[in-house]
Amino acid sequence: MMAAHRRWLMPLLIAATAVLAIGSVLVGKITLTWAMWSAQDEITRTIFLELRVPRALLGIVIGMALGLAGAAMQAYLRNALADPGTLGISAMAALGAVLSMFFDVAGLHPWALPIAGVLGGIVGMAVLFLLSGLTASALTLVLAGILLSTLAIAGVSLVLSLSPNPWAAGEIVRWMLGALTDRSIDDLVFATPIIAVGSALILSCREALNALTLGELGARSLGIDLSSIQWRLCIGVGLVVGASVAVTGMIGFVGLVVPHLLRPLVGARPSALLIPSAFGGAILVLAGDIVVRLLPGGSEVQLAVVMSVIGAPFFFALLYSLRRRLV
């Protein structure tokens, strides 16, 4: 009895993503007219192919990654407040990436930086699972997340302030407040495969995440191997978040807002929320990136700032509505 109203959801999300992607490619400080495009002018082509298109594609990939990670974390932890940002996973990924820069490992090979970010993300997830334990009340989780977040951000700041690199101070800001500005195809090439593998791992847990609706004991009674799920999610979310943060810096709240908004539209089933959240994330990131470029001013505002402006009040409203269940 799959309610008819749910059938329009995926086509709508896919269409919205496509529309926003096209919008993203058309928006920018420079107006690209059809005349310029048809003239096959080298400059227009370069701006279009090397700057606009990678940026839009990266927005989709990163948005999908963050949306999916948020939905998966919420499903496993059975908590609507979970998200890579609030629970410190993004911060740990940033720490991994920054440490690789500090120890000059990042320059050895182009894959070194994203892999370092992934390792940071995986460590973060492992610590989170350890800290939250079997009976994770919402309060324990939020506290564990604050702990991870604070430690990781302090670590990033410390490492960058000790760095002999002259641009280190500015770099701290760029990591804390991520953005899609001026990223290139290379960033896309490195992030996409890692995010694809991580997403596959996460999606392989669909059934188990549904079973977890009955709690850990109930899920196990349905034959679910919980430790296998933990591993797959730990590595899957670590891959997905690690690669995203390595390429763009920390962008928060996507994984928090999107699953929450889409949950009523998929009947709250965790598995049904995963792929729609991915597309929802893409939509949110693309929309935010378009706003960033439409804002007046010389330099672009960082995307993370726009996300925080949307996400922080949302988070507050969410906390408020869940307050009775928090303790």
Next chain:
Amino acid sequence: MRVLTLLLLAILPVVSNAAAKPARIVSLNLCIDGLLIELAPREHIAAISHYSRDPWRSTIADIAQTLPITYEAAEEVVALKPDLVLAGRHSALATRNALKRVGIAFELFDVPMSIAESHEQVRHLAALLHEPERGEALIARIDAAIERARPAAGTPRLSAAVYQPGGLTAGKKTITDELMHVVGLENLPARYDVRQHRPIGMEELLQAPPDILLVGDTTETAATHAERIVNHRALRALGSRMMRMEYPARLLYCSGPTMIHALAALSNARDGALRNRNAHPLERVSATPYNATGSAR
């Protein structure tokens, strides 16, 4: 009579102090360090700022290794027993207040925004140090460098843009802008409402690519976001239109003797670009290779 003697005795130290040549000078500012080394005898320099030893920021890194340095904390400065402290207008307020409390005289310097302002600053500092002839000598050297840097008559005017890690460029009302003018280059970012130094978006830069891209050098591994942008694929794609010439970031920060280096680098860039144009009218070859680690990383 006694009152008069006392008065005379009172003003005498002031007068004699005003006439005394500073013998223990401390500089807390990178650019002042550069001036100080040119204008003051070595024995009179008690300490310069630690920034001077940083090869990325300073043009006098080698010399600075042989001079005492300070980390500009008030206690360090006081311990040096200076009779003159030189600081930038935007130096740490807390440090300056501390010096004031202890009664140490300091002199503040602004950032010059034109060659004329720079010359004035040189003269002012030379006067403070009681070394006017050295001041004039330095100005003469700078003026000579300016004349040398001017293009020959009939030289085509190329456009250029400074592009440092982070997309940082030099706009209107900067020394760099004026120097580019002297050398016969048109500073493109000055057209786009870039005031002073601020980052320029890559799209902005590329919509009208400059003939010469004055690129800052990056560190070995160049893994920071700021540095990667300097090796962006988009720049490579339009590499045939833009000649990459090296222009280190340290040449942007200071005036005075640094301008001599800056003029040399700019002339070099101009000449290199012109040679390239003449030699390969259709094909442009970049002088500064993209980052050694291959891709844009």
Next chain:
Amino acid sequence: MHIADVTFQRGTRAILTDIRLSIAPRSVTVVLGPNGAGKSTLLGCMAGLLRPTSGSIRIGDDDVHALAGPERARTIAFLPQTPEVAWPIDVEAFVALGRIPHQRTASAAVNRAAIERAMTITDTARWAGRVVTELSGGERARVLLARVLAGESSWILADEPFTGLDPSHQFEAAELLRNFAHAGGGVVLTIHDLSLAARIADRIVLLHEGVVVADGPPADALSSDHLRNVYGVETEWLIASARHQTPIIAIHGRHVR
């Protein structure tokens, strides 16, 4: 189900010691005992969710712990003591969760049929679109049982499934379980209420401090002597009325030594 010499230790404490039971299908077995006697632990071991320190639990020839998760889940359905419902999903989706062990082994049509059957038996089909978390206690109990029945397992193990239910709902649930047993399944429950246990059980296993103290039909297992030793209370077995033959265990007071 054969439970052979099962001992369960947590740290230095022995929760269960040398339990030996053979439980046949087609009957309702109730495990009784005071708090801390080890009822939930025993049930957990039987369901394959807790691993005993020594001994084995077999169904037919298969060791319950040697079975792969889904296979075990297809054989044994388990209802935990405090059933969690983490998300506001609708009843039909909730009952469908019971088919998870069959995802790989049965077609979608077969799964659909099983879900419908379970919802018909429990009379929950009319709530198919309602959200589980919005149901009342009794309604939710039926839906929980529907989930269990949808799995079409041969055994149902339930830990205190009647707590907090109104008497009529207790009856409903008890009847569903009895019907399941009559149809050929095995049912093992833990119950707190002595009278309820007396009413619905075919066989009672009385646990005291991790050891089986009595094992047999209710009249025998719940004798006043056994109850005095285990619960420390004076009891008397009464038949409420000749017409209904409903047993009540009246508790007269604490046992004074």
